[in-house]
Amino acid sequence: MRALKYRLCFSLLLCTPLILLAQPDTVWTRTFGGTQGDICYSVQRTQDGGYIMAGETRSSGAGGRDFWLVKTTSVGSMQWNRTYGGAQDETCYAVHQASDGGYVLVGRTNSFRPGSWNGWVVRTNASGDTMWTRVFGGSQPDAFYSVAQGPGGFFWAAGYTYSYGLAGDYWLVQLSTFGDSITTHTYGGNRSEVCNKILIENDYMYLVGSTESYGQGQTGLPDYWLLKVSWLGDSVWSRPYGEDRSDVCTSIAAGDSGSLILGGYTESSGAGRADFWVIRTDSMGYLWNERTFGRTGQDYCQAVMQVAPNRIQVAGTTEYTAAGGNNGWLLEMDNNLDTLWNRQVGGASVDEIYAMVSSMDGTILTGGTWSFGSGQQDFWLVKIAAPVTLFEVTPIFLNFGEVPVGYSATRSLTLRNAGNMPVTVLNLVTVPPFSSEFSSGFVLNGNEQTSFTVFFQPAQAGEYIDTLWVEHSTATSPTAVYVSGTGIMSDADEPDQNLPQRFALSAAYPNPFNAETVLTFDVPHAAPVRVAIYDVQGQLTKTIADGMLPAGSHRLHWNGSAFASGIYFVRAQSDGFSAARKIVLLK
Known part of the structure; x- marks a missing residue:
């Protein structure tokens, strides 16, 4: 595709912050681990309202590194944990709760077959007890990075393979509920491709990652690659995005109006050596808008999700910190990819975010931390509060009194955003003889307010009682304002010395x-x-x-x-x- 020559770059320097809104608070943080390195790569909200975390541990288990599964309550307290692995190394990159309440974990292993890495799938019950495990792959490096459950209860594991295909390809394996391979598919060109995430949406699968075969990519300098796949595994279409340096897509989410949201990082443009790169496309993968977010160092986006209409969140790791280490970084933006707020989390050492999930009242981030916990690096679970949206309309009763027919009276209506989240005022809906000066939508940032003039101009005598509706972007929309007035017949106005x-x-x-x-x-x-x-x-x-x-x-x-x-x-x-x-x- 044609190179994206022009990008909007937002350099969010700590010394000159662009964010004008109050940042949401950290509600709580939790660490889990032993004396060695433990890193969490995946998190999901469970059916009971808690969280399931998956990654790797060097602190316990059978080998050097093992799959580690940690189940917590809704407030992050550990309920149980399990390790899975052989005598060598295993790394779990994704966990998904199955429809029966159990879990399926995918990643890589070199414990069970001679040679290089293989893809590994572990199926457990709701308590984390192993139901079955399966090894997939050949003599070359292979791994699974993502997993989802589709119609019929089948599991789809996605990653990369060097054992099959051309030269390192996207790898998609369909598994039965018992772990048997049903279909296997590879996608790619003459160079390397790596699939990082799978999304099932509207009876199709979407695979995202990186390609060196298509777009502007070169050997060792990949581009984003989005691939739409049918249930039969057939490629429907594919789209590359990028320029002449490394651009790697790590995540995908379904957005408003059938859009797709891609998150990752770019070294082709932006403020630093690597920046968050967020792309929003239509349902066919054609670019709607895109933007980079970064500082002077390296910033790597690892997760993206649509949390509400016109609200997108992206998370990852930023190198630019006052202490000189890495911190987790969470940003929220609207569908135009304009930043609403950002939040940096972490301590004085190296802290990284690899995954996130929406909670009922905020955002859950997970990764690995060196700043907190008991070991070299520990599982890290952080809850960020949802931004506060408090939209006020005053007064809610407007009485215009008696107004001569053919004349008008005015009253003032105040709209106030008392929260820390921007609110879009969409419309003021009135019915004659009531009207307002409202002409087009606008945004009220946190702690801002504005006033409008409301008019009452009766065309005939009588009592008028109606409702003015203020439409806005919060969950409480629309807000009712009760208006009333009386039209009277009058031949002349009474003289008034104060006029x-x-x-x-x-x-x-x-x-x-x-x-x-x-x-x-x-x-x-x-x-x-x-x-x-x-x-x-x-x-x-x-x-x-x-x-x-x-x-x-x-x-x-x-x-x-x-x-x-x-x-x-x-x-x-x-x-x-x-x-x-x-x-x-x-x-």
Whole structure:
């Protein structure tokens, strides 16, 4: 494919952070291990609400390294653990809870056959007791990196093989519930390919990893490779992504609107020697958007998931720390891949994140830590709290009182984001004779608020009671605001000594402003009024008011969060009067 020549790179330097939101808190951390090295590569939320962790241990077991399976409660307390292995070395790269509550583990072994590494599958019951094990492969290096269960209860193990295929290929093996090989497939070209993850979605399988045979990749300099496969193992289509240096895809998740989200790392572009690289594609694998995230060192993304509509999380390891070691790194972004917040976890030594899973109220990260625990490196389980979203609308009752037919009255409605997570205000839905100045959606960041003018302009006499709906991106959307007013017939207004004596447009306040300013327009008698915002080219930007206003001093709010910084002009017109004021929007 054509090289991706232009990328958006976000350098998240600690000295100049881009994140403007409060970061979610670490709820708890847990370590598990002995005196030697123990590393967790996979985690899944279990049917009972706890977690299952899998990786390798050198602290216990039969050989140098063994599969290690650790079961915890929902708060990370160990319930039981099991080791599996032979006299040599085994490494478990993935665990999946089967539909019957047991577990299937995949990885590699060199204990049971002469020669190099082989793929190894271990099946257990819900208590971790071994039901069966199977070795797959030939005389060359082979390994499984990912596993999933498909329709019919079959297991699909994915990884790489040098024993079969052309020259190191994606390797996909279908197993029965008893561990028998049903089908075996390889995918690749004349150079090396490594599959890191399998996703089953919408009756197809998606394999991701790296290729040196396709795209811009060269020997030793791979590209991302996404492959769609049918249940028969046939390749439906494949897509490479990358440039002229190493680009390795480590994870995949299903996203909104049929999209696919790929996470990994790139050495082709970005701020450092290696950066997180996140790609979002359509259902056919064609690129929608992509972005790199990194600092000046090496940053490796190992996991990606869609946690909610328009919310994506990626996790891995960052080299840029104040102490000079590695730390875990979690970022959340929207579907445009704009960063919402990031969180760094770890201590003064080397701490790495390899997998994550969503909990009911946060995110679970897992990997290996040298900073904490009892050994050289221990299993590490970290819970990060879900970001707080508190969206407030005040007041929830707007009473306009009595308004003469053909005239209008205004009230102010305040929208406030009291949490630390951005909220998108999508719409203000009104029914005539109620209306608002809302024109298009915008984002309220944490602890920000804005106000809108709501109008009541009865066309005939009578009592009006209705509901205004504020639509937003939180789970509590929409929010109801109850509006009421009475239209009355009146031949003339009662004289009021406090009414303005002439039309006047006062200076906006604040000015310059960030996001919102208030415009005050004096109307000496009921009259048609038009107040609008124009850019420096004289193009209409937004109409603030356009209709009959009763006599009085009217405060009109303009929220400029959806507009670019710069100079704008407010122009007010009414009954032969015209005036303009300059306002400056600074972000």
